[in-house]
Amino acid sequence: xxxxxTGEFLLExxxxxxxxxxxxxxxxxxxxxxxxxxxxxxxxxxxRASIAAYxxxxxxxxxxxxxxxxxxxxxxxxxxxxKDEGQGIVDIELAMQEGYSTATEAIREMGFGAxxxxxxxxxxxxxxxxxxxxxxxxCVEMIINT
Amino acid sequence: xxxxxVAKLLNAEILVCEDGCDVEVKTAFAADxxxxxxAYAKEGTLLITGITNPQVIRTAEMLELIGIxxxxxxxxxxxxxxxxxxxxxxxxVTKYIMFESxxxxxxxxxxxxxxxxxxAKS
Numbered sequence: 280x281x282x283x284x285t286g287e288f289l290l291e292x293x294x295x296x297x298x299x300x301x302x303x304x305x306x307x308x309x310x311x312x313x314x315x316x317x318x319x320x321x322x323x324x325x326x327r328a329s330i331a332a333y334x335x336x337x338x339x340x341x342x343x344x345x346x347x348x349x350x351x352x353x354x355x356x357x358x359x360x361x362k363d364e365g366q367g368i369v370d371i372e373l374a375m376q377e378g379y380s381t382a383t384e385a386i387r388e389m390g391f392g393a394x395x396x397x398x399x400x401x402x403x404x405x406x407x408x409x410x411x412x413x414x415x416x417x418c419v420e421m422i423i424n425t
Numbered sequence: 426x427x428x429x430x431v432a433k434l435l436n437a438e439i440l441v442c443e444d445g446c447d448v449e450v451k452t453a454f455a456a457d458x459x460x461x462x463x464a465y466a467k468e469g470t471l472l473i474t475g476i477t478n479p480q481v482i483r484t485a486e487m488l489e490l491i492g493i494x495x496x497x498x499x500x501x502x503x504x505x506x507x508x509x510x511x512x513x514x515x516x517x518v519t520k521y522i523m524f525e526s527x528x529x530x531x532x533x534x535x536x537x538x539x540x541x542x543x544x545a546k547s
Contacts, residue, residue: 309486
């Protein structure tokens with residue numbers, strides 16, 4: 280498989296996430312982290328990718344019915360694509376601001392929903408692209424250079 | 426100090442991974458907000474928290490924290506215990522409140538993994 284922008288994929292994996300499932304939330308990020316460690320990616324990169332993936336996974340669990348994750352490793356970078364079917368984001372710029380949150384009480388009780396997720400993702404990745412349609416879903420694409 | 430010293434100082438019961446508690450720990454982060462832990466806690470840090478659901482273990486796993494100290498005598502969920510075991514993350518419970526736990530640890534030389542948030546708006 281070839282991608283002209285980022286070179287050949289060394290590895291491609293797909294996962295699904297169930298919305299509202301707080302017991303299993305984090306399993307996808309955990310699997311991604313294990314793969315990155317197993318293939319010998321530098322620990323600092325593994326940590327950044329794990330944090331970004333986990334924040335994105337928690338967002339899907341909190342705000343969507345379900346989500347699909349595509350994880351790719353190329354010669355130059357890691358690509359993480361989180362595509363969900365859910366409520367979507369009304370104002371992406373506002374959602375990026377630290378402290379802005381639309382979380383429910385149930386989400387806050389879990390220890391999340393402080394409005395830090397998207398800005399924390401931004402802090403940990405080299406490129407971030409968010410597309411969202413209200414009532415349809417959100418697509419979060421992250422790239423981390425290796 | 427080691428995680429065992431932490432447990433001794435705070436009269437904490439080590440629930441998971443007692444064998445892994447001889448490891449040295451120098452820094453801590455205390456919060457009941459996992460979002461903040463994810464944003465600010467550093468690798469190798471002890472997490473002091475009142476959160477007992479399984480996501481506290483996931484958070485520790487992603488950040489590569491050294492262990493978790495649950496305060497206020499809260500009992501972790503069964504799923505939390507199971508996950509901590511699977512991931513070999515030391516988990517202990519103290520009856521001390523968060524303030525007292527932090528104070529006793531600080532008095533004994535432990536410091537925050539960050540002192541303040543440099544880019545905070547206010």
